[in-house]
Amino acid sequence: MALPTSVKLFEMAPRDGLQNEPGNSVPTATKIALVERLANAGITHIEAASFVSPKWVPQMGDAAEVMAGIKRQPGVVYSALTPNLKGLENALTVGVEEVAVFGAASEAFSQKNINCSIAESLTRFEPVLDRARDVGVRVRGYVSCVLGCPYEGEIAPHKVAEVAKALYEMGCYEVSLGDTIGVGTPLSAKRMIEAVQQQVPIEFLAAHFHDTYGMALANLYAVMEEGVSVIDTATAGLGGCPYAKGASGNVATEDVLYLLEGLGIETGIDLQAVIDTGYWITSELGRKPSAKVALAKGPSR
Amino acid sequence: MALPTSVKLFEMAPRDGLQNEPGNSVPTATKIALVERLANAGITHIEAASFVSPKWVPQMGDAAEVMAGIKRQPGVVYSALTPNLKGLENALTVGVEEVAVFGAASEAFSQKNINCSIAESLTRFEPVLDRARDVGVRVRGYVSCVLGCPYEGEIAPHKVAEVAKALYEMGCYEVSLGDTIGVGTPLSAKRMIEAVQQQVPIEFLAAHFHDTYGMALANLYAVMEEGVSVIDTATAGLGGCPYAKGASGNVATEDVLYLLEGLGIETGIDLQAVIDTGYWITSELGRKPSAKVALAKGPSR
Numbered sequence: 001m002a003l004p005t006s007v008k009l010f011e012m013a014p015r016d017g018l019q020n021e022p023g024n025s026v027p028t029a030t031k032i033a034l035v036e037r038l039a040n041a042g043i044t045h046i047e048a049a050s051f052v053s054p055k056w057v058p059q060m061g062d063a064a065e066v067m068a069g070i071k072r073q074p075g076v077v078y079s080a081l082t083p084n085l086k087g088l089e090n091a092l093t094v095g096v097e098e099v100a101v102f103g104a105a106s107e108a109f110s111q112k113n114i115n116c117s118i119a120e121s122l123t124r125f126e127p128v129l130d131r132a133r134d135v136g137v138r139v140r141g142y143v144s145c146v147l148g149c150p151y152e153g154e155i156a157p158h159k160v161a162e163v164a165k166a167l168y169e170m171g172c173y174e175v176s177l178g179d180t181i182g183v184g185t186p187l188s189a190k191r192m193i194e195a196v197q198q199q200v201p202i203e204f205l206a207a208h209f210h211d212t213y214g215m216a217l218a219n220l221y222a223v224m225e226e227g228v229s230v231i232d233t234a235t236a237g238l239g240g241c242p243y244a245k246g247a248s249g250n251v252a253t254e255d256v257l258y259l260l261e262g263l264g265i266e267t268g269i270d271l272q273a274v275i276d277t278g279y280w281i282t283s284e285l286g287r288k289p290s291a292k293v294a295l296a297k298g299p300s301r
Numbered sequence: 302m303a304l305p306t307s308v309k310l311f312e313m314a315p316r317d318g319l320q321n322e323p324g325n326s327v328p329t330a331t332k333i334a335l336v337e338r339l340a341n342a343g344i345t346h347i348e349a350a351s352f353v354s355p356k357w358v359p360q361m362g363d364a365a366e367v368m369a370g371i372k373r374q375p376g377v378v379y380s381a382l383t384p385n386l387k388g389l390e391n392a393l394t395v396g397v398e399e400v401a402v403f404g405a406a407s408e409a410f411s412q413k414n415i416n417c418s419i420a421e422s423l424t425r426f427e428p429v430l431d432r433a434r435d436v437g438v439r440v441r442g443y444v445s446c447v448l449g450c451p452y453e454g455e456i457a458p459h460k461v462a463e464v465a466k467a468l469y470e471m472g473c474y475e476v477s478l479g480d481t482i483g484v485g486t487p488l489s490a491k492r493m494i495e496a497v498q499q500q501v502p503i504e505f506l507a508a509h510f511h512d513t514y515g516m517a518l519a520n521l522y523a524v525m526e527e528g529v530s531v532i533d534t535a536t537a538g539l540g541g542c543p544y545a546k547g548a549s550g551n552v553a554t555e556d557v558l559y560l561l562e563g564l565g566i567e568t569g570i571d572l573q574a575v576i577d578t579g580y581w582i583t584s585e586l587g588r589k590p591s592a593k594v595a596l597a598k599g600p601s602r
Contacts, residue, residue: 182597185563186522214556214593215563217519221487248593255515262486262516292515292549296483 004229006266008045009257010176010206011038012250013281014066015047015081017238019059020249021285028062032069034281038235039076041273043253047100048078051087067094079140083114085127092135099132100140100176101125103167105160106149109180113144122166129171141167142208146177146192147184157195165199174204176232179219182212182248186222193226206230209251211237216251217259224265231256236278236289252291254278272300305530307567309346310558311477311507312339313551314582315367316348316382318539320360321550322586329363333370335582339536340377342574344554348401349379352388368395380441384415386428393436400433401441401477402426404468406461407450410481414445423467430472442468443509447478447493448485458496466500475505477533480520483513483549487523494527507531510552512538517552518560525566532557537579537590553592555579573601 014035018026035048048070054061063080070078079098082088091099103121104110110118125141132139145152146160164175177196179189189207196205207223207230209216220231233256239249257271271293278289279299289295315336319327336349349371355362364381371379380399383389392400404422405411411419426442433440446453447461465476478497480490490510497506508524508531510517521532534557540550558572572594579590580600590596 185560187564212593212597213559214518214553215560217515218522218560221519221522248597252515258514259486259516259519263488292513296513296549 003224003263004227004265006229007224007260008230009043009253009267009269010045010047010230010232011043011235011253012047012208012232013038013234013236013238013253015050015060016232016250017234017236019050019057020239021059026059026285028065028069030281030284031062031066034235034277035066035070035078037277037280038274039073041277042267042269043274044075044268045077045079048080050081051091052081052083064090064094067091067096082128084124085131088128088131088137092137096137098138098140099128100142101128101167101172102142102144103163104144104149105155105163106145106152108151109145109149112151118163122163122170125167125170133171138173139171141170141172141175142178143167143175144178144180147179147188148181150181157192160192161195161199164196164205168200168204174206174230175200176206176208176230178208178232179210179216182210182215184209184219185215186218189219190222190226193223193228197226202227203229206232208232210240210248211251211255212240212248217255220251220256220259221263224263235274235291236282236294237291238281248290252278252289252294254289254291254293258293272297276300304525304564305528305566307530308525308561309531310344310554310568310570311346311348311531311533312344312536312554313348313509313533314339314535314537314539314554316351316361317533317551318535318537320351320358321540322360327360327586329366329370331582331585332363332367335536335578336367336371336379338578338581339575340374342578343568343570344575345376345569346378346380349381350392351382352392353382353384365391365395368392368397383429385425386432389429389432389438393438397438399439399441400429401443402429402468402473403443403445404464405445405450406456406464407446407453409452410446410450413452419464423464423471426468426471434472439474440472442471442473442476443479444468444476445479445481448480448489449482451482458493461493462496462500465497465506469501469505475507475531476501477507477509477531479509479533480511480517483511483516485510485520486516487519490520491523491527494524494529498527503528504530507533509533511541511549512552513541513549518556521552521557522560522564525564536575536592537583537595538592539582549591553579553590553595555590555592555594559594573598577601
């Protein structure tokens with residue numbers, strides 16, 4: 001049960017964060033500046049955009065402009081969500097080097113969120129994975145609702161393991177396990193990881209936890225004890241819906257960094273630079289960071 | 302590293318929570334109602350008042366009226382903070398059955414907070430302990446700044462252990478270890494507990510963590526792995542100063558209950574009743590609970 005000596009953070013704010021802002025209100029230049037500031041802070045993996053239909057997610061309608069506009073730094077991966085082949089082709093035109101597909105461990109959530117069964121979604125990902133392999137683009141797989149579903153309630157760990165295994169065997173280099181509604185606790189998180197790692201080696205698993213019930217850091221600590229060493233976070237805790245009751249986004253990058261520093265776990269990321277970036281982007285959005293560490297430490301002067 | 306099967310929560314909202322409200326704004330009847338609602342929710346240990354000079358803490362000036370006004374339930378302990386013999390005598394006049402003394406692991410904090418050195422504070426507690434023993438009143442001991450001090454920075458675990466040992470040997474039946482400024486992480490929390498339990502048996506230790514940096518639940522999980530089974534919490538996360546930058550109170554009872562339920566740890570407390578109490582008291586104070594679980598679940602209709 002030794003903790004990992006280093007952890008890779010995968011930054012979600014530009015995509016999973018900003019896609020939840022109301023309307024299509026964030027200027028393209030702001031999105032690009034956010035990605036560049038995060039990279040300057042030392043973050044090496046950033047999900048920068050989503051190539052989905054602007055009919056469904058107008059917030060990401062400028063994905064190609066964002067990806068094309070980023071001044072890329074060596075050693076930083078800028079990835080994009082590509083739910084289907086069309087999204088992938090669009091992403092390839094702007095030189096994306098890594099993409100992601102998005103599945104669920106809950107049948108009901110899969111139907112409501114992506115309008116198909118889990119099995120159908122996996123079939124739909126196959127041509128994306130094939131094409132990505134052909135052009136040398138890495139693919140990350142997401143599984144949502146791994147610790148609970150808003151429609152089905154509890155999700156059995158073996159169900160998560162099945163979907164994770166399918167994505168891994170299909171060619172995903174990493175599978176990110178999402179507690180989409182933030183209902184998990186350390187025990188359910190550990191049990192889920194124990195089931196999944198029987199199908200996918202633990203070094204290829206990432207924890208993607210939302211902090212809706214305040215459990216994210218405790219759950220991350222528990223799964224790091226199991227050996228998980230990749231964590232998805234969003235600067236300023238962006239994501240969720242800022243106007244809905246109790247909704248809350250990804251666990252905040254600032255809070256996870258503070259936790260990791262306290263545990264002596266290396267990330268190579270400058271916490272104060274992330275705090276400053278969080279204050280900047282939330283001031284652009286007209287609010288404060290929802291990262292307790294950011295509020296406690298404050299921006300630098 | 303097995304977690305405890307049951308945990309005792311010690312509720313802080315009426316004292317550590319309300320003493321931080323500005324001015325002397327909370328009516329005595331509201332304080333009494335808060336204590337009674339918490340007991341109705343199944344909480345068995347409630348710090349209900351503080352017998353300090355109203356010159357220093359005007360918020361607690363009605364301590365005697367509060368203690369006398371509570372309709373007491375069998376099986377519930379209503380305790381009060383009594384920093385000196387005068388406070389204890391006042392508390393005894395209204396039939397208190399348990400009191401508490403408040404020390405620090407940091408010399409600088411002791412000087413600033415209670416105007417004396419750690420050694421002097423311990424000397425000052427002796428007559429309180431003696432008198433309490435004579436009249437059959439139990440005494441709880443607090444140690445503040447166990448994971449960091451706003452003036453000194455890091456606090457050595459052996460310093461915490463020394464103060465905890467002194468309080469325990471003086472006759473405190475339980476020693477509550479306070480991360481007053483919420484800076485600890487699971488590693489520093491575990492190291493501190495490991496040092497203290499060499500001096501005081503773990504069953505007599507309580508964790509009193511503030512959530513200023515969002516670490517409280519992760520830290521509680523870590524110290525429960527070490528065997529700690531008493532946790533101080535405040536309904537709605539009351540405490541700290543609601544108007545100061547980043548200040549934040551005790552870890553919220555609601556959040557800790559949700560964590561414990563998820564871990565299969567028994568408390569005998571009705572989470573929804575606590576959530577409702579939190580919404581009620583914060584509406585009296587003109588704000589919302591700062592408990593994520595309360596925000597996510599909402600009050601019952």
